[in-house]
Amino acid sequence: MLSVDVTRRLGDFTLEASFESAGKLTALFGASGSGKTTLVNLIAGLIRPDSGRIAVNGRTLADTDSRVLLPASKRRIGYVFQDARLFPHLTVAQNLRYGRFFAPRGERYADFDAVVDLLGIGPVLGRRPERLSGGEKQRVAIGRALLASPRLILMDEPLASLDEARKGEILPYVERLRDEAGIPIVYVSHSVAEVSRLATDVVVMREGKVAAAGPAAAILSRLDLLPADEMGEGGAVLEMRVSGHDQVFGVSRLRSAAGEIIVPRMAATLGTMIRVRLRARDVMVATEKPVGLSAQNVLAGTLAALEPVTDNMFDARIDCGGEIIVARITKLSAVRLRLEPGQGVFAVVKTVSVGPAGLAAAAS
């Protein structure tokens, strides 16, 4: 459990953030300049709060009222920086062991070989950071933070300096870390694709304040909360079970309470849970069940709300079996279809627009 309630001024900028999260991976999400990095630096102890309190699992790291201010070295918080910050004078193996040396003997839960294996960095252990690719550097940085046996890991846009291919290389490792290591992660990002794929909880930052906080699916379907430049990436995030594969046509079937959808063939075994992101701009609304349509995914539901986004755009929130699917439509469409909250509608999604939440979908 991470609990933060702090203020900090930096020049003209004021951060006033308050949230709690018990999620496995909490995304700090917002446009650049919204205070995300300031917030993680406060949690890490690299800058001090003007006032407020920060606690991890009940342990107070900073509290201006009771004059508690643990230095960064005593906080046991792993920090994966955007720019990796590996020590240039040490080898990869020495970098990895650095934090382990300072962890109290009884609390060294991270196993060297297991971490090296998890991150696939065995082949580069003898190298100097200078000789690593960008993706390798970030994996070593994650390993270094993890091997200090921290109680919380902070990741400040660890993929920001990487190209799309390298991002795709790192993301699975972050997922494994989230699912296997059992350490809560705070992940800073301004990318809806990354957050949809990774986050269990989302804290939306805007102009130094927390605009919203809650479970990932609930926050990500609220497109009005997303940064303007990322709004087109927003939409529903559904947890769906792989219910079938069609070898002939090369498609897979996914099922959840919302219904069944057909997606491009996935390399996942039957029964596994997969996160699917249905971008609002990829979803159409029909008032009658369409016929003679190439789009294969037609989900029946009720129009829960029609929210104006701009003067001439609406987000139609469609309740399909208890799960919310968002469709971005024009005012023109809304008027012509005479859409009213409460009426039965169909959400239509093209198969090719759907992929596993994250970069695969963004690239399709």
Add this chain to the structure above:
Amino acid sequence: MTDWLGLGPDEWSAVNLSLRIAFWATLASLPFGILIALVLARGRFPGRILLDGLVHLPLIMPPVVTGYLLLLSFGAKGPAGAFFEDYLGITFSFRWTGAALACAVMGFPLMVRAIRLSLEAVDRKLEAAASTLGASRIWVFATVTLPLALPGILAGMILAFAKAMGEFGATITFVSNIPGETQTLPTAIYTFLQVPGGESAAIRLTVISIAISMAALVGSELLARRIARRREGA
């Protein structure tokens, strides 16, 4: 031994003494050099400019003035000299230790300057990263700051050593020019030039002086290259 290179006993002792004085001057001033460089590079306090000026003073003052000030303070009757003699058993006046002190003071600005520049070039972000990994400030300094500043520290030591090998004015003013005790290479060369027929000895010492300076320079260059290569991940 005295026949080696055709050196007379006085010449040999001057070479020997110069090396010993330069070695100890460099080594003893190193911790202070790093400390002052750190304070000047990182410290934010009133009087920092004053300290900076004080450290650099020997560089711009006439060496004779520095030597005379040392004589007044660290001489047999000087307050600092009396303290070192009474409490630490170290005598400076007219001893080789005094020559080492004079050389250390004269080389100090050069040493501090080189170390300070390299400390300022150390990426503070790496230090922040080390602290999040559990390293206290002292550990961060020992395991990140110091190794990253090593090329500058080596350069500072070489400069101080070279300065010590060549120091003349402050040394001769403070501890005079006693063969076997305070007569270093430069003062010996000067002495040989004052006596008729001393020219050949002066030339021999000059050649040795050049050789030692070159060796120090080449040695430091090789070391610096090795450090650079290691960092690039060879």
